[in-house]
Amino acid sequence: MPTLLIRFPGGRYHTTPSGHHVNEGQIEWPPSPWRLLRALLACGYNSLGWEGDLCKPMANQPPPLARSLILKLADVLPSYAIPQVVGAHSRHYMPLTTIDKGREKTALVFDTWAQLGDQTLAVTWDVDLTCDESTLLAALAERLGYLGRSESWADAKLARVEDVCPLPNCVPTDTLSNPGIGWEQVPVIAVQRPAEFDRWRNEVTARLLAPLQPPAGKRPTKALLTKREKAALPYPADLIACLQADTNWLRGHGWSQPPGSQRVFYWRPSDILESGAPGPRKAAREAPPVEAMLLSLATESGNDHALPAVTRVLPQAELMHRALGGRIKRIAGHSPVISGCDAEGRPLKGAHLHAHILPLDLDGDQHLEHILVWAPMGLDQVAQSAVRGVRNTDMKGGVGRLKVALAAAGDLADLRGLTGEYGERMGRMLGPLEGAEQWLSLTPFIAPRFTKRSGRNSLEEQVRSELLSRGIQQQVEIERLDPWSSRSPVIRMLSGDEHGSGIEPEVASPRWARFRHFVRTRRNGPAPPVDCGFALRLRFAEPVRGPLCLGYGSHFGLGLFQADA
Structure with missing residues (x-):
């Protein structure tokens, strides 16, 4: 099972959960599986020399080995070992480049982050990788410069056999019954399983293209082909294309949540993310045998x-x-x-x-x-x-x-x-x-x-x-x-x-x-x-x-x- 060990040299993890505005002050903890896979793809194009067009990211295709790796990681929900962090924020008045009554207009913006110091985040996928896929994952992890916003400097590596990995304390709810007091559910955005996405896309596109069929015995006209292409355009061809879609494309086609994604719930300790300065810890009482x-x-x-x-x-x-x-x-x-x-x-x-x-x-x-x-x-x-x-x-x-x-x-x-x-x-x-x-x-x-x-x-x-x-x-x-x-x-x-x-x-x-x-x-x-x-x-x-x-x-x-x- 591959495990990524991620440190944040700046001691901060800056990010906003998908579907939330930055001024809501929310912190995505743990980092979502969707964000992790997008970051790995970005490392490949930016640092490993994968061929691609920055103007048409959805048309880019990673190498076959990278495609196999990403789809394997997308097929399971990872488990996390997340350290205890403290939520913090700063406030900035951002200029809007507009003059009103002789003064430049500004907007108040909150920058929220998780303060975790030199602690390590561990992400484990329960999949079997080939030697080549493990080598590629290690190369991508080493080139991960940041995770989340660009202020979140990251130093990642693929865990080796001799590395001591912390035990998972944040797992999907479908793998763990209600653990009781001291735990809470948190939603994150994850990738659909490839088979589920393919089935969904085939059903949707078949329904959309059914009225755009040429008459029996006739070839489709150019105009009809254009309409069919336009109708299927908002639906990416595969999960890799979904992961590479940018915000402008999503907004242009009316997506409030990226296609190929799903919201899942994780169990995490209820005190793992504090909203203020950490208080004194109560000594844990060990239950007698x-x-x-x-x-x-x-x-x-x-x-x-x-x-x-x-x-x-x-x-x-x-x-x-x-x-x-x-x-x-x-x-x-x-x-x-x-x-x-x-x-x-x-x-x-x-x-x-x-x-x-x-x-x-x-x-x-x-x-x-x-x-x-x-x-x-x-x-x-x-x-x-x-x-x-x-x-x-x-x-x-x-x-x-x-x-x-x-x-x-x-x-x-x-x-x-x-x-x-x-x-x-x-x-x-x-x-x-x-x-x-x-x-x-x-x-x-x-x-x-x-x-x-x-x-x-x-x-x-x-x-x-x-x-x-x-x-x-x-x-x-x-x-x-x-x-x-x-x-x-x-x-x-x-x-x-x-x-x-x-x-x-x-x-x-x-x-x-x-x-x-x-x-x-x-x-x-x-x-x-x-x-x-x-x-x-x-x-x-x-x-x-x-x-x-x-x-x-x-x-x-x-x-x-x-x-x-």
Whole structure:
């Protein structure tokens, strides 16, 4: 992803947002994508020797490599790392070269700018460039003398691998849900996607030229061709021509906004642009770590039966993890709590202390309406911000959207204290505070290695190995439950089953049929060695505290147990 690092040696960024008068005192912060691409094109004609006619800028055509570069950059909205600035202005009485009552008339003009000192602005496009395109972009950046008005002296370069780039803090609203308090939306002018512009221009010109068709079987006259050319003249042939249009041309054809442009909204910190002298900064209070956060899920229609089925705990957890990863990337770039990896992408060693994402059915209707995000190492401020910032997630393999809201946050003891039906099922999944000696499968246990009849890879030894990896070293009796046997208890589902043992097989079968239909293979991760789920009962010598998650996919809802009273 190419990143431009831009400094302003004069410490000032002078510009007025598109569509505003200079005397309105508005500051375009961040610089719009439209302005950046126009500046790069201007550098090519002025400094790289591209052939062009200054009198007919729209007729100019950059070299093929430059055209490819500009269209790639135009196809995405960049993200910004904008420093905190202070808005300032000066007032000038500009002469109008008109004498009135013996004195020259003047007009009051405001010159507004952003005062940013020696701070650096970073602009990142999420595109892949070829080596030649990257070299050209670097050459254009080095020749960028100013950005905005000519007073905004600029010193730009294309970031190299060894350069430390600040993290983005200003991103398009369509890539980020409402981040909450402390953020605001700001409109900027950007380039339409090339495909969208071509489709729009074809539709408009076809409609305009439809009445100017020659009679059937006749060639168009010269006058008709002139009319057709005149009718299509206000609509540039492509996006490059739109970017090269000057103000006189736009006004002459009645454009209030350049063709090929669109207004988009960006999220930026609400205190990033101050209108006066900067005041004293309040020390940011760091949120204390919490053990778990409970999220509630709802459909757009509010229909609970349209929520994901309990058998889809694994794909639903994966989708939530992907949403959290996207939030983390925008907030801090990396979080070992959420990803389970260090800054180099290596998995964390030791016990499973990073986040578990556990979809739950707490109302017993066989649909997932809650997600528990639990991390034994604690959810730090970054992880909490990511969880709070997720407002939507997908469902059913990416079809449809779910609304997400924070229901509770705190220690597991706080969640054990929930009352009512939700609290009963939550307490069964977490187990009592002092722990429980017996635990029963709530979701299928998937062996992390190929199972053998005996030895370290037998099912029982793999369970013991999983317990050791989670710091549980006491002896355990492992019972593999056979749903077809009348001597085995019915497997309690996420909805809870109040029946005890001794139930006939034909009564137990329907419940087990749902249990065996759980999705057991990750969509974006390694497949299990054996695609087979087991129902287990674990009996410990001493009480063990929950939650208890074991085996393949245990961080995404599989291998979850509940206390068996």
